[in-house]
Amino acid sequence: SQKIEQNSEALNIQEGKTATLTCNYTNYSPAYLQWYRQDPGRGPVFLLLIRENEKEKRKERLKVTFDTTLKQSLFHITASQPADSATYLCAPSNRDDKIIFGKGTRLHILP
Amino acid sequence: DAGVIQSPRHEVTEMGQEVTLRCKPISGHNSLFWYRQTMMRGLELLIYFNNNVPIDDSGMPEDRFSAKMPNASFSTLKIQPSEPRDSAVYFCASTFSEAETQYFGPGTRLLVL
Numbered sequence: 001s002q003k004i005e006q007n008s009e010a011l012n013i014q015e016g017k018t019a020t021l022t023c024n025y026t027n028y029s030p031a032y033l034q035w036y037r038q039d040p041g042r043g044p045v046f047l048l049l050i051r052e053n054e055k056e057k058r059k060e061r062l063k064v065t066f067d068t069t070l071k072q073s074l075f076h077i078t079a080s081q082p083a084d085s086a087t088y089l090c091a092p093s094n095r096d097d098k099i100i101f102g103k104g105t106r107l108h109i110l111p
Numbered sequence: 112d113a114g115v116i117q118s119p120r121h122e123v124t125e126m127g128q129e130v131t132l133r134c135k136p137i138s139g140h141n142s143l144f145w146y147r148q149t150m151m152r153g154l155e156l157l158i159y160f161n162n163n164v165p166i167d168d169s170g171m172p173e174d175r176f177s178a179k180m181p182n183a184s185f186s187t188l189k190i191q192p193s194e195p196r197d198s199a200v201y202f203c204a205s206t207f208s209e210a211e212t213q214y215f216g217p218g219t220r221l222l223v224l
Contacts, residue, residue, distance in 0.1 A: 034212065043115075043202050043215030044154070089154065098144075098167060099213065103153035 002028040004102035006090055012108045013080050021075040021105045023090030028100075030092030033066055033073050038087045038104065047088075048075075080109045115216035117203050123222045129191040132219045135184055136205030144213060145178055145188050146202040154202070160186065172197075193223045 005024045013019040023033070032051040036044035050057040050066045050073070057064045063076040073092075077084050087106045093099040116135040124130055136143045144159040158168040160180045168178070175194070180186040190197055200220050204213040 041218075043204070043218050044213075045215070046212045049212060098156055098159060100156075101146075101154040 002026070002100055004028075004090060004092065004100055006088075006102040007105045008103060010106040010108055012110055015080060015082060015109050015111050017080055019077040019080045019084065019107055019109070021088050021090075021107065023073040023075070023092075023102055025071050025092050028071070028092060029068070029094075031094045033064075033090060033092040034099065035062075035064055035073075035075050036089040036091060036101075038089060044089055044101075077107075082109045082111050085109045115203055115205055115214055117201075117216035117219050119219060120217060121220045121222075123224065124193055125224050126194055127192045128223075129189065130193045130197075130221060130223075132188040132201050132203075132221070134186045134188070134203030134216060136186070136203070137214055138184065140205035140207055140214070141183070142206045143180060143186050144204040144206075145186070146204065148200045148202060148218070157188070193221075195223045197221065198223050 003026045032049055034049045035047045037047050038044040048057055048059055048064045050064045052068050061078045065074045085108050087104040089104040090102040091099045115137055118133045142161050145157040146154050147157055148154045157170045158178045159166055163180045176190055178188045198221055200218045202215050202218045204215045206213045
């Protein structure tokens with residue numbers, strides 16, 4: 001069955017550094033992949049979507065890569081700030097199919 | 112736009128009672144999703160609708176769970192009878208198409224005693 005793996009351990013990063021989160025998937029060939037941010041007590045919020053024919057996507061301080069050979073997506077936050085502290089969920093999907101969410105990685109940016 | 116609206120925000124009930132969760136999707140969206148989130152299992156899809164029709168309910172845990180979408184602006188998720196293991200946060204999300212960006216509501220935190 002399809003499996004989405006994100007680092008279950010919390011990631012602690014010093015403010016100003018680049019935070020890199022990993023999403024690996026198996027038994028799956030998604031056409032695209034989304035990243036969401038979730039703050040405590042709130043629903044997930046969409047950040048970025050990258051398609052299988054795109055190697056990289058950027059939005060302000062965020063960058064996502066999508067390697068269909070490695071079956072992996074990397075999510076980078078450059079010049080990290082304490083306000084970036086949250087749980088980040090990866091969600092691959094195919095067109096006309098439901099999205100599958102990973103369990104997420106908790107990110108702590110230390111001041 | 113008010114976004115996806117869910118009610119109630121919090122629900123505490125006793126085992127065996129019926130629980131009804133409500134969702135109003137974003138106007139114009141044609142797909143609606145119900146999720147359950149726990150620490151152990153993460154965000155699990157329970158059921159989703161497209162144009163008010165249930166498309167995939169394979170994630171519904173058992174017959175105690177049922178969902179309806181009588182019109183494009185309203186959906187309910189019902190648990191009857193509720194059990195302590197149903198305690199979780201239930202999210203509703205809507206989107207223009209099934210696999211594109213989803214917009215989540217604030218969630219309903221359910222505690223079954």
